[in-house]
Amino acid sequence: MKCEELLAMLNEYVDGTVDPAVCREFEKHMAGCNPCQVVVDNIRQTITLYKDGQPYAMPVQFRERMHEVLRNKWKEKFPAK
Amino acid sequence: MANQFTPETSDTELVHCAKSGNLDAFEALTNRYEQRVYGLAMRMLRQEQDAEDVTQQTFLSVLENLEGFRGEASISTWVLRIASHAALKIIRKRKGLNTVSLEEATEPSDDLNSIPHPEFIADWRQSPEHLVERNEVRRLLDDALTRLDEKHRLVFLLRDVEGLSIQETAAALDVSEGNVKVRLLRARLQLREELTRVLGDTKRQLVRSHNHHA
Numbered sequence: 106m107k108c109e110e111l112l113a114m115l116n117e118y119v120d121g122t123v124d125p126a127v128c129r130e131f132e133k134h135m136a137g138c139n140p141c142q143v144v145v146d147n148i149r150q151t152i153t154l155y156k157d158g159q160p161y162a163m164p165v166q167f168r169e170r171m172h173e174v175l176r177n178k179w180k181e182k183f184p185a186k
Numbered sequence: 187m188a189n190q191f192t193p194e195t196s197d198t199e200l201v202h203c204a205k206s207g208n209l210d211a212f213e214a215l216t217n218r219y220e221q222r223v224y225g226l227a228m229r230m231l232r233q234e235q236d237a238e239d240v241t242q243q244t245f246l247s248v249l250e251n252l253e254g255f256r257g258e259a260s261i262s263t264w265v266l267r268i269a270s271h272a273a274l275k276i277i278r279k280r281k282g283l284n285t286v287s288l289e290e291a292t293e294p295s296d297d298l299n300s301i302p303h304p305e306f307i308a309d310w311r312q313s314p315e316h317l318v319e320r321n322e323v324r325r326l327l328d329d330a331l332t333r334l335d336e337k338h339r340l341v342f343l344l345r346d347v348e349g350l351s352i353q354e355t356a357a358a359l360d361v362s363e364g365n366v367k368v369r370l371l372r373a374r375l376q377l378r379e380e381l382t383r384v385l386g387d388t389k390r391q392l393v394r395s396h397n398h399h400a
Binding site: 119139143147152155168182 | 241303
C-alpha cells in the first residue's frame with residue numbers, strides 16, 4: 106500500500122469502519138512508515154481535542170429570553186382551552 | 187406542577203407529547219438540544235449575536251414545523267440540520283451571496299491527487315487530555331476552524347464533534363455520503379496540519395518519503 110492510498114482511506118481507518126483486510130494493509134504500512142503512523146495519531150488527537158474541548162456556554166440571559174419567546178409562540182399555536 | 191419529563195425520557199416520547207400540545211415536552215426537547223445548537227453556531231459563526239439568532243431561529247422552526255416531522259430522521263439530525271442551514275445562510279449573507287445551495291459547480295473532486303498531503307509531521311508535545319485545559323489552545327482550535335472552508339467546517343463539526351454518522355451528516359446537509367467523506371478528509375487533514383505546526387515537537391519532525399511503498 107502506498108502512502109497515497111492510505112491517505113484516501115484515512116477516514117475509514119480512523120473511524121474503525123475499514124475492511125479487515127484493508128486494515129491489515131494499513132497496519133503493515135504504518136509499521137514500516139513512521140510518518141504515516143504519526144499522521145494517523147495526529148488526526149485522532151485533533152478530533153479528541155475538538156470533541157473534548159470546552160463547549161461555548163449559552164449566555165444565561167439569552168437563554169431566558171429565548172425560552173420566553175418560545176413559550177409565547179407556543180401559546181399562540183396552542184391556545185389554552 | 188413538576189415537569190414529568192426526565193433526561194431518561196426518549197426523544198420519540200418528547201416529540202410525540204409536544205405534537206399533542208404539551209409545552210413541557212417541547213421545553214424538555216429544547217433544553218436537550220439548545221446547548222449543542224448554540225455550540226455549533228458559535229463554532230461556525232464566531233459571533234455571539236449571530237449564534238444566538240441561529241439558536242432562536244432553530245427552535246422557532248422546530249416549534250413551527252413539529253407536526254411535519256415524521257421521524258424519518260432522528261430529532262437530533264433534524265434539529266442540527268435546521269441549525270446548519272441557518273448558520274450557512276448567515277455566512278453566505280456575510281459573503282454577499284444569494285444562493286443557499288450547498289452543492290456548487292466547483293465542488294472539489296474526489297480524486298486522490300486533489301487531497302492535500304500532510305507536510306508538517308511530528309508527534310505532539312502534549313496529549314489532548316492536557317491540552318484541552320489550556321485557554322490558548324482553545325483559541326488555536328477556533329482559529330484553525332475559521333480557516334476551513336465553511337462546508338468542510340460544518341461537516342467536521344457535525345461528524346467529529348457532534349457525533350453524527352456519515353449518513354446522518356449527509357442527510358442533514360442534503361449532500362451525498364461521498365461528498366461528506368471528501369469534505370471530512372479535507373477538514374481533518376487541514377486541521378491536523380495547522381494544529382501540528384503549533385503543537386508538534388519540532389525536534390522530532392519527520393519527513394515523508396514520497397516514494398514509500400510497503
